Amino acid sequence: MKYKSQKVAYWFFALSMLLVSLQIIYGFIMGFAHMGFDNLHELIPFNTARAVHTNLLVVWLLSGFMGAAYYIIPEEAEEELVSVKLAYVQLISLAIVGVIAVVGYHFNYWEGRKFLEIPRPLDWLVVVNVLTFLGIILATLFKGKKRTTTAMVLTMGLVFAALLYLPGMIWFDNQTMDSFFRWWVVHLWVEGVWELIMGGILSFLLIKITGVDREVIEKWLYVIVGLTFISGILGTGHHYYYIGAGKTWLLVGGIFSALEPLAFLGMALFAVAMYRKGEKKHPNKIALNWTLGTAIVSFVGAGLLGLAHTLPQVNMYTHGTLVTAMHGHLAFWGAYAMINLAIISYTLPNLTGRKLYDSNRGALAFWLSNIGMLGMTVAFGVAGVAQVYMERIMGVEFGEVQKEIQVHFFILICCATMFTTGIILYIAEFVKYGTPSDEALVAAA
Ligand code: HEM
Ligand code: HEM
Numbered sequence: 542m543k544y545k546s547q548k549v550a551y552w553f554f555a556l557s558m559l560l561v562s563l564q565i566i567y568g569f570i571m572g573f574a575h576m577g578f579d580n581l582h583e584l585i586p587f588n589t590a591r592a593v594h595t596n597l598l599v600v601w602l603l604s605g606f607m608g609a610a611y612y613i614i615p616e617e618a619e620e621e622l623v624s625v626k627l628a629y630v631q632l633i634s635l636a637i638v639g640v641i642a643v644v645g646y647h648f649n650y651w652e653g654r655k656f657l658e659i660p661r662p663l664d665w666l667v668v669v670n671v672l673t674f675l676g677i678i679l680a681t682l683f684k685g686k687k688r689t690t691t692a693m694v695l696t697m698g699l700v701f702a703a704l705l706y707l708p709g710m711i712w713f714d715n716q717t718m719d720s721f722f723r724w725w726v727v728h729l730w731v732e733g734v735w736e737l738i739m740g741g742i743l744s745f746l747l748i749k750i751t752g753v754d755r756e757v758i759e760k761w762l763y764v765i766v767g768l769t770f771i772s773g774i775l776g777t778g779h780h781y782y783y784i785g786a787g788k789t790w791l792l793v794g795g796i797f798s799a800l801e802p803l804a805f806l807g808m809a810l811f812a813v814a815m816y817r818k819g820e821k822k823h824p825n826k827i828a829l830n831w832t833l834g835t836a837i838v839s840f841v842g843a844g845l846l847g848l849a850h851t852l853p854q855v856n857m858y859t860h861g862t863l864v865t866a867m868h869g870h871l872a873f874w875g876a877y878a879m880i881n882l883a884i885i886s887y888t889l890p891n892l893t894g895r896k897l898y899d900s901n902r903g904a905l906a907f908w909l910s911n912i913g914m915l916g917m918t919v920a921f922g923v924a925g926v927a928q929v930y931m932e933r934i935m936g937v938e939f940g941e942v943q944k945e946i947q948v949h950f951f952i953l954i955c956c957a958t959m960f961t962t963g964i965i966l967y968i969a970e971f972v973k974y975g976t977p978s979d980e981a982l983v984a985a986a
């Protein structure tokens with residue numbers, strides 16, 4: 542069954558497409574600055590570009606998750622969204638808060654806390670926005686006929702993500718305390734509750750695309766949720782090693798965070814196993830690529846590259862270097878960017894009635910962006926290891942080291958160009974699909 546209110550999802554996805562484009566522009570500004578071409582410095586200093594780049598990332602991913610929920614929940618609960626109008630108001634207010642925050646960063650209206658730069662007054666607007674979103678989702682779910690495991694895991698992830706935003710809003714005068722609670726947001730989002738959101742969307746996609754029984758797929762989902770919580774919660778300790786939080790964290794953080802890749806491995810095995818078990822008849826091969834891709838690339842980017850620097854003996858050297866950026870890129874890309882691109886690719890033909898999934902452009906978008914991102918990851922990694930060696934082992938001064946590693950950013954820019962070509966093709970495809978219509982949804986039912 543399809544529901545007319547699912548159309549709302551399209552506009553959240555469109556906002557995502559707009560914001561990812563802006564995010565990439567700021568990525569290039571930083572890439573060139575690292576190469577020594579920091580010509581925009583007076584207008585957009587590096588720290589501003591960095592905050593804009595990472596915040597836009599978070600907002601476009603959240604906008605995508607919201608769109609995904611507005612599409613998935615009606616279908617799973619067998620109920621139209623309780624208020625489409627309110628959902629549009631929520632979309633517009635999300636866009637407005639995003640614009641104010643990003644413009645503000647250019648005028649020093651921000652808090653210098655990585656990822657949580659949004660000033661506290663704006664945080665309250667975010668809270669109202671997210672409460673509206675959750676209100677619509679929860680009311681629809683409870684009014685509906687069914688409450689499937691897939692829908693419950695997705696909703697649970699969204700509710701917990703909202704709750705975990707709050708510790709980042711507490712005011713501390715103490716740097717260690719502030720850092721301690723900042724990680725409740727940053728770590729427990731990406732290595733905890735966002736994994737539930739990802740698991741929920743992945744499960745929905747696998748049910749639709751592979752045709753395997755819901756019972757089988759949802760059993761796996763329980764295992765993944767279990768693994769995520771067992772490892773991820775105490776895994777937060779891998780950010781507490783040397784911030785003044787106590788020595789116990791060296792052991793607790795080391796052991797539990799080293800177990801975190803298991804949840805991502807679980808997801809990769811799960812997706813591949815369901816694909817092999819399934820009928821392989823679904824025509825939307827592009828959506829299948831992104832779905833299997835996200836399960837596999839997230840294991841590499843988050844699981845393996847996370848593991849690479851999670852032990853205290855390693856993190857002592859790599860903390861806050863380009864090794865972190867190496868992992869940050871492939872992890873965010875593999876897990877949360879790709880799952881968004883997967884759900885968008887799956888829903889577009891249903892929302893618009895146009896079936897463009899046989900085009901070469903879609904496949905090219907997938908491969909160019911993935912190979913490009915893999916190349917960027919390697920470039921960051923090589924630069925990062927060189928940085929650690931010179932700066933942390935040989936004791937060379939920070940600025941000197943940055944000059945030595947400029948050459949790696951030439952490679953980064955080349956790979957980023959390939960990546961961007963892929964994203965441009967993806968967005969071109971998105972535009973070509975056109976806008977959603979009631980007729981399309983009725984026909985897809
Ligand atoms: C999809 C999941 C993940 C995403 C999106 C992600 C992303 C990130 C990002 C952006 C940072 C930098 C944060 C900051 O400095 O504010 C970071 C740090 C870190 N991540 Fe992950 N990560 C993920 C999963 C993992 C996993 C599973 C592990 C361990 C096995 C891990 C280990 C680490 C470590 C040790 C750091 C600290 C680096 C440092 O000290 O500078 N991450 N991650
Ligand atoms: C053209 C594409 C891109 C370029 C050139 C680029 C470049 C950069 C640069 C130079 C940095 C700063 C590293 C530093 O602190 O010195 C950065 C940070 C970051 N970028 Fe990108 N980026 C691009 C796309 C992306 C995408 C698509 C994602 C996510 C899927 C992403 C996620 C991040 C994250 C999470 C950080 C912060 C990393 C950390 O905490 O260490 N970037 N990017």
Ligand SMILES: [Fe+2]
Nearest residue numbers: 728732777779
């Ligand atoms: Fe973490």
